[in-house]
Amino acid sequence: MLVARAARGHNRAPVADPVSAPALRTDRISRTLAGHRVVDALSLDVARGEVLGLLGVNGAGKSTTLRMIAGVLAPDAGQVLLGGQDLYEAPELARRGIGYLPERAPLHAELAVDECLTFCARLHGLPRRDTVAAVGREIERCDLGEVRRRLIGQLSKGFQQRVGIAQALLHAPTLVVLDEPASGLDPVQSLRMRELIRALRADHAVILSTHLLAEAEACCDRIAILHRGVLRHDAAVTAGETARLEQLFLRIAADLDSAAA
Amino acid sequence: MSAALVIAAHEWRRLRVQAWSWLLLAGVIGLLAWIFLGRLDSFLRVQESTGNAAHVGATAQVAAPALGWLAIVLIVLVPLLGSRSIAGERRAHSLSLLLAAGVGDGAIAVGKWLGLYAWLLLIALTALLPLSLYGSTELDLGRLAANGLALVLHAAALAAIALYASSVTAQPVLAAALALLINIVFCVVDLGARAAGVSNSLINWLALPTHFGPLSEGVVASVDLVWFVLVTAVFLALTARQLASLRSAD
Numbered sequence: 001m002l003v004a005r006a007a008r009g010h011n012r013a014p015v016a017d018p019v020s021a022p023a024l025r026t027d028r029i030s031r032t033l034a035g036h037r038v039v040d041a042l043s044l045d046v047a048r049g050e051v052l053g054l055l056g057v058n059g060a061g062k063s064t065t066l067r068m069i070a071g072v073l074a075p076d077a078g079q080v081l082l083g084g085q086d087l088y089e090a091p092e093l094a095r096r097g098i099g100y101l102p103e104r105a106p107l108h109a110e111l112a113v114d115e116c117l118t119f120c121a122r123l124h125g126l127p128r129r130d131t132v133a134a135v136g137r138e139i140e141r142c143d144l145g146e147v148r149r150r151l152i153g154q155l156s157k158g159f160q161q162r163v164g165i166a167q168a169l170l171h172a173p174t175l176v177v178l179d180e181p182a183s184g185l186d187p188v189q190s191l192r193m194r195e196l197i198r199a200l201r202a203d204h205a206v207i208l209s210t211h212l213l214a215e216a217e218a219c220c221d222r223i224a225i226l227h228r229g230v231l232r233h234d235a236a237v238t239a240g241e242t243a244r245l246e247q248l249f250l251r252i253a254a255d256l257d258s259a260a261a
Numbered sequence: 262m263s264a265a266l267v268i269a270a271h272e273w274r275r276l277r278v279q280a281w282s283w284l285l286l287a288g289v290i291g292l293l294a295w296i297f298l299g300r301l302d303s304f305l306r307v308q309e310s311t312g313n314a315a316h317v318g319a320t321a322q323v324a325a326p327a328l329g330w331l332a333i334v335l336i337v338l339v340p341l342l343g344s345r346s347i348a349g350e351r352r353a354h355s356l357s358l359l360l361a362a363g364v365g366d367g368a369i370a371v372g373k374w375l376g377l378y379a380w381l382l383l384i385a386l387t388a389l390l391p392l393s394l395y396g397s398t399e400l401d402l403g404r405l406a407a408n409g410l411a412l413v414l415h416a417a418a419l420a421a422i423a424l425y426a427s428s429v430t431a432q433p434v435l436a437a438a439l440a441l442l443i444n445i446v447f448c449v450v451d452l453g454a455r456a457a458g459v460s461n462s463l464i465n466w467l468a469l470p471t472h473f474g475p476l477s478e479g480v481v482a483s484v485d486l487v488w489f490v491l492v493t494a495v496f497l498a499l500t501a502r503q504l505a506s507l508r509s510a511d
Binding site: 108111167 | 364
């Protein structure tokens, strides 16, 4: 039953119209790493203004999926479509529509926060005249004002994650890809991170990976559960569903583990 | 191209804020100054004993050998400076910032190379040391210019080799060792042929000294310029290819 639900969207033709097309569509993307099928024929849609949570246990294929969506790792098969355009056909242009925060924030410890963000803005193709405004806007949005002149290597994990999110937002991307953004944060920092992610919905489509059900429920409009690279569940989520999601999560893991045995 | 310049400026800034870069720079300048003054001292002793008041031959006896030493130092130094360029980013998991941005692999390679090369040109400024003799002796400015050109091209090729080695592994130490190995191979590849009296074969053409030697003696030939440009371009292309393969491999 779960597999049948997950099959929703397979065999869909790419949508060419960038206006009506979803912000993100993955069309049966697969990836094998070191001889192991990490992601298998995964199809997902993320609409503009939507936050999709990608859940799964460790090794479920979440990070690999996000890396393919961000254009850092090419899929073996299938397509990643951004606004209807194939990410790997015009990768340089398409990647400018994506903001990506990997599991470990890709920051240079030896640079100050504003120095690093200025570099990221320029790297994403922002003209020099717009860079100062964009950096100021994201420093304010991510609440980094008090540390903007400090070296990134001297910041706490929470601040580093916020700098990571700021760099992903500088160029106002259509799609924001966040890989375990609350990983390693204390409870207060996690709450702030959730608020920030919820606020992103206004301007971006967001896909985030997590293995924390409460976080997914708090931030996401829809949840997709991956297990061993296969999409097992894809449905909207409403408040107060943590217990139901927990049961579903355990059932998916148990179903597959017993099938494998 | 502007993305390459952004990356180059960033690379330069990263080198600038690392104490390691300044220590290497200071070490090279100190070593070169010591070699230069040593050669100058020997030269003056010989000139005094032979009564050559015009000090003719300072370019050949003092300047060219000092610059030759700088070329040798660069063979060891550039792998050390360039090893972290990409390997260090892979190790620190910051390379995904470049890979996920809308920048081509060629622009990343060129940008990284330009940043490293700009730092090397700072070191190559020590090549101006011999100009301190200007006015007090007969300097062969043409030969000095050819030496400067040789160093600039030499540094460009070495930077491209170091960058390629840095893209092959995530371990900066291994990258430095690989770059040094490639440099040494380019230096000695025709030793056997030369020992056998062969000096005009393909294997001779591949060797770095075959092209650096004439330039340092003041002979500027297009074949030597093309060799340096080719080596630089080939290793930059290999670096871009290696970056592309990082997207398809893990």
